[in-house]
Amino acid sequence: MAAFRPRPEPAEVARVTATAGELLEVLWGRASTAPASASQMRVLLTLEHQDGINLRTLSAALASTPPSTSRLCDRLVAVGLVERVVGRADRREVRLHLSTRGRAFLDDLRARREQELQAVLTLMPADKRAALREGLEAFCDAAALQMHDSGVRSDDRTA
Amino acid sequence: MAAFRPRPEPAEVARVTATAGELLEVLWGRASTAPASASQMRVLLTLEHQDGINLRTLSAALASTPPSTSRLCDRLVAVGLVERVVGRADRREVRLHLSTRGRAFLDDLRARREQELQAVLTLMPADKRAALREGLEAFCDAAALQMHDSGVRSDDRTA
DNA sequence: TATTGTTATACTCTATAACTATA
DNA sequence: TATAGTTATAGAGTATAACAATA
Numbered sequence: 507m508a509a510f511r512p513r514p515e516p517a518e519v520a521r522v523t524a525t526a527g528e529l530l531e532v533l534w535g536r537a538s539t540a541p542a543s544a545s546q547m548r549v550l551l552t553l554e555h556q557d558g559i560n561l562r563t564l565s566a567a568l569a570s571t572p573p574s575t576s577r578l579c580d581r582l583v584a585v586g587l588v589e590r591v592v593g594r595a596d597r598r599e600v601r602l603h604l605s606t607r608g609r610a611f612l613d614d615l616r617a618r619r620e621q622e623l624q625a626v627l628t629l630m631p632a633d634k635r636a637a638l639r640e641g642l643e644a645f646c647d648a649a650a651l652q653m654h655d656s657g658v659r660s661d662d663r664t665a
Numbered sequence: 666m667a668a669f670r671p672r673p674e675p676a677e678v679a680r681v682t683a684t685a686g687e688l689l690e691v692l693w694g695r696a697s698t699a700p701a702s703a704s705q706m707r708v709l710l711t712l713e714h715q716d717g718i719n720l721r722t723l724s725a726a727l728a729s730t731p732p733s734t735s736r737l738c739d740r741l742v743a744v745g746l747v748e749r750v751v752g753r754a755d756r757r758e759v760r761l762h763l764s765t766r767g768r769a770f771l772d773d774l775r776a777r778r779e780q781e782l783q784a785v786l787t788l789m790p791a792d793k794r795a796a797l798r799e800g801l802e803a804f805c806d807a808a809a810l811q812m813h814d815s816g817v818r819s820d821d822r823t824a
Numbered sequence: 825t826a827t828t829g830t831t832a833t834a835c836t837c838t839a840t841a842a843c844t845a846t847a
Numbered sequence: 848t849a850t851a852g853t854t855a856t857a858g859a860g861t862a863t864a865a866c867a868a869t870a
Contacts, residue, residue, distance in 0.1 A: 516782075516786040516787050517779070517783065519782075519786050519794050519797055520779045521779065522798055523689075523786070523801060524775075524779060524782060525801075525805050526808070527686070527689045527693070529804075529805060529808040529809070529812070530682075530686045533812065534686070543836075543837080545838085560851075561853095562850090562851065570837095570838075570839090571838075572853085573838085573852085573853070573854080573855095574837065574838050576852065576853060577853090578836095578837075578838095593851090596847075596851080597845085597846060597847090597851095598847075598850065599846095599850095600851080600852070619683060620676070620679040620680065620683055623678075623679040623682050623683060624676065626808045626811045627678050627679055627682070627804075627807070629807035629810060629811060630803045630806075630807045634799060634800055634803035635678050635803075636800075637796040637797075637799040637800035637803075638678055638796075638800025638801065638804055639677065639678045639681055640797075640800070641793055641794070641795075641796035641798065641800045641801065642678075642682060642684075642800065643793075644789045644790065644796075644797065645685055645688075645789060646684050646685055648786070649685070649688040649692060649785045651788060652692075652788060653692065702859075702860080704860060704861085705860095719828075719829090720828075720829060720830095721829080729860095729861075729862090730861075730863080731828080731830085732829085732832095732862075732863085733861050733862065735829065735830060735831095736859085737859095737860075737861095740859080752828090755827090755869075755870075756828095756869060756870090757827065757829070757868065758828065758869095759828080759829070
């Protein structure tokens, strides 16, 4: 029964994936990111993976502008989630770091999001859960590939 | 080979689902919603499913406030995606409708998003795609249940 | 008076342009 | 002069509070 898998055409799967994506959006919308706004979240997540980058690099990563990013950082520094450090090699640069509180905040948010997910996943039969995992792992691999390939020239900042 | 499904524990699946969710976010971020902002998108999507609702109902559906929603609608009306109509039964009310252009805009966006998804899905082996579909359909069912249950008192509209 | 919607005002986020400081 | 970052100013989105119109 669990092995019955009708019509795996991309268009069909795209539809159910899109639906799942929208549900996930609603679900995660409940795991509030307060006291950080959505924009501030993007800064924190970027810094988590590229700690110590300068402001221009950060604003490029966000597809934003230096002034906007500077103001975002103002507030994140003010609430103690981010730290600014003047560059040692080039004193014009500002090195941005996640503070200890910033790190703890992200860990906490992730935990809350995964809890929201688990509340749903435990409602699923074990074999469906296993199918979901199998399918999503392949999806993640394919998505990472696709993003890497088409991401090469989607940077727009080509001068 | 395709039937090997290790450890379907919720925590494990939650992790891969969270990763897939973040990938989807990046993927869809490319299918730009311009000329509508994210907030305007929420208005359009809500109107699509509840055409003709009044402003207060809309603002409640968005978990926003009447003044903010009124301003959002100002701009959507200005660009021709939404229409305001005075209520026939109660002349205080404003009935909000998606315009023809508004509908076309949503159709187009959905098509672009599903194309982004299909580009990824076609990279997956057919059996993984089938597993993904099986798992996601169960996920959607469970998520709908979960949201309905815990949504009962998070709706604020208990009246 | 209670309800629907708008206007008044303020704060965040975003952007472009002008400015300061370093190289 | 070129580059890194900030400040100046403006527009969109959001909120609370005060208001207008209708019931």
